[in-house]
Amino acid sequence: MFDSLSDKLDKAFHVLKGHGQITEVNVAETLKEVRRALVDADVNFKIAKDFTNLVKEKALGQDVLKTLKPNQLMVKIVKDELTKLMGGDAEEVDLSGNPSVILMSGLQGSGKTTFSGKLANYLKSKKSKQPLLVACDVYRPAAIDQLHVVGDQIGVEVFSNKEEKNPVLIAEAAIAHAKQNGHNVVILDTAGRLAVDQVMMNEISDIYKAVKPQETLFVVDAMTGQDAVNTAKTFNDVLDFDGVILTKLDGDTRGGAAISIKSVVNKPIKFIGTGEKMDAIDVFYPSRMADRILGMGDVVSLVERAQEQYDEDEARKIQKKIAKDKFGFDDFLKQIQQVKKMGSMKDLMGMIPGAGKMMKNMDIDDDAFKHIEAMIHSMTPHERENPTSINASRKKRIGKGSGTSVQEVNQLLKQFTQMSKMMKMMQGGGGNKMMEMMKKMQ
Structure with a gap:
């Protein structure tokens, strides 16, 4: 995960190795490499530039402690600022409703259906909830079948109706079913398309207005980098979602989406997908992710x-x-x-x-x-x-x-x-x- 970015940042910090103090010259040289590493990782250039300017301001304003070397101090400052850039504190889903309704949105191929299953499995095993998965994609019969396969895998009931072509009615019927059968979380897997279009946005807006979900989550493929960030912004402008899910993060060697998506849409990354198995889901901790990006590991998660x-x-x-x-x-x-x-x-x-x-x-x-x-x-x-x-x-x-x-x-x-x-x-x-x-x- 983020191997390429970690290597380049490590080389950037080596510029300061052997220097007894932080100066404007060696900081500028180091941060030039940091900015280049971020841009290569598919972080938006403006975000990368603002980030390095902020780090420079912090670095030049601090004296190097006797216990720290200049490169160690720079790593600490970059780690703190990366943590802030990615959201600061971890945020989980709102489960205050009875039942709590979670609306899943995203483009086709982003891993939305699979992640709906992972989220249901997480809430069942870690939060002792009784989730209900709901197939609201009325266009692809394969999507309904896929959700049933996922539900069977994790032992979670799936609500579907292949005869009904109105996703709003399916969602409303599913919530009624959940209330009658003791399900305290309802996860609505909605239709996706190959690109953002008005039909899809109108449909998901109608579902949102009808069921008033506690959480609306946008699922995006981390490996698409800056495209993921741009798509998230387009969706958020219309839907005003509550949080982002980054899938396929285990295959992302760059990290551009994880680093910059929060600053673009001002919505937290809530979960990440780290593999194909149903338990390959983690709460997103910005501080722990910053540690991993900088090669410090993540002992707490381990x-x-x-x-x-x-x-x-x-x-x-x-x-x-x-x-x-x-x-x-x-x-x-x-x-x-x-x-x-x-x-x-x-x-x-x-x-x-x-x-x-x-x-x-x-x-x-x-x-x-x-x-x-x-x-x-x-x-x-x-x-x-x-x-x-x-x-x-x-x-x-x-x-x-x-x-x-x-x-x-x-x-x-x-x-x-x-x-x-x-x-x-x-x-x-x-x-x-x-x-x-x-x-x-x-």
């Missing part, structure tokens, strides 16, 4: 994702097994499944400070664990429970069954043994011994 997957009862069981030397490959497999639920490996690595930069040229496969899982699935229940029983002939059989080599099986067994020892040391408080063992593993 910890939050880990906590979501943390099972206290399962953790206690594993602790007991570790204490009794009974930790086996079935337990290891469960740990792998928990890590996979946290998101794509590339996204997770980007949240670790410095890791994104170290691994930028590495191809991080989302199926990074598939060979390990294949080897474990090729073991017998006895072998999984008793890893020490795996001898040469068993290794050969496991390798053959998993499509791997004996060397790979050996490597897995070695890593598993080292990890088991480390886990036991952590339980026993043997920090120094664990550090020595980690050095040997390097």
Whole structure:
């Protein structure tokens, strides 16, 4: 995410490295590179220029503390101003209605239908809501079918009526259905078109007037950059929506839309889509995004994702097994499944400070664990429970069954043994011994 922009900003800050103080000359040189990096990231030139002028004013007005170097101070100022540019504080959806009505808008192909499902799944799993998805696109039968597929995936009811061609009547009937059946959130998936046109705007305005939603959200593809910002402005001029949803942000190496959309439409980015799975949705935190853009990682989000997957009862069981030397490959497999639920490996690595930069040229496969899982699935229940029983002939059989080599099986067994020892040391408080063992593993 934003790899290209992060690299260019990093090079810009290097201009100040070795300088003992901030001067008008070295600040101007640094900010020239920062402005160029933002424009290359598809940020509007005026926004980039205003941004760097503001940073310059702040930088020249501050003395460099003894604890900070000039380039570190510049990074801090840029981080603070980037956070403000992207909205400052996180804003979630208004769920005050009974039911709360959320109107989804956007162009065709922006990922509106899929994101409606992601939002429903988020509200169901994280906010304990009972959402109802509503198919208001009366032009594309495939859109209705797609919403039903999405609803089945996440276990959320979908309200639709292929016979009715008036989306206002469908929306009103859906809200009545929600009140009668205990749904406290209604998400209206409306029709999109390939470009903004009067027919579409009139239709969504009619729905808005009829149902008076608590939230009107505009869904836009982050990868379209400045086009996304321009489309958002056109929509907002007519619809006056409450917030923006940026989809496909995981594939956006530039970041222009995320950085500049708030200053153009003066509406917050509320959520971002970070993958294809139904749980690939995050609340947009401007401060955390600024950290990631500047290569500082996002430890808070990483910890939050880990906590979501943390099972206290399962953790206690594993602790007991570790204490009794009974930790086996079935337990290891469960740990792998928990890590996979946290998101794509590339996204997770980007949240670790410095890791994104170290691994930028590495191809991080989302199926990074598939060979390990294949080897474990090729073991017998006895072998999984008793890893020490795996001898040469068993290794050969496991390798053959998993499509791997004996060397790979050996490597897995070695890593598993080292990890088991480390886990036991952590339980026993043997920090120094664990550090020595980690050095040997390097």
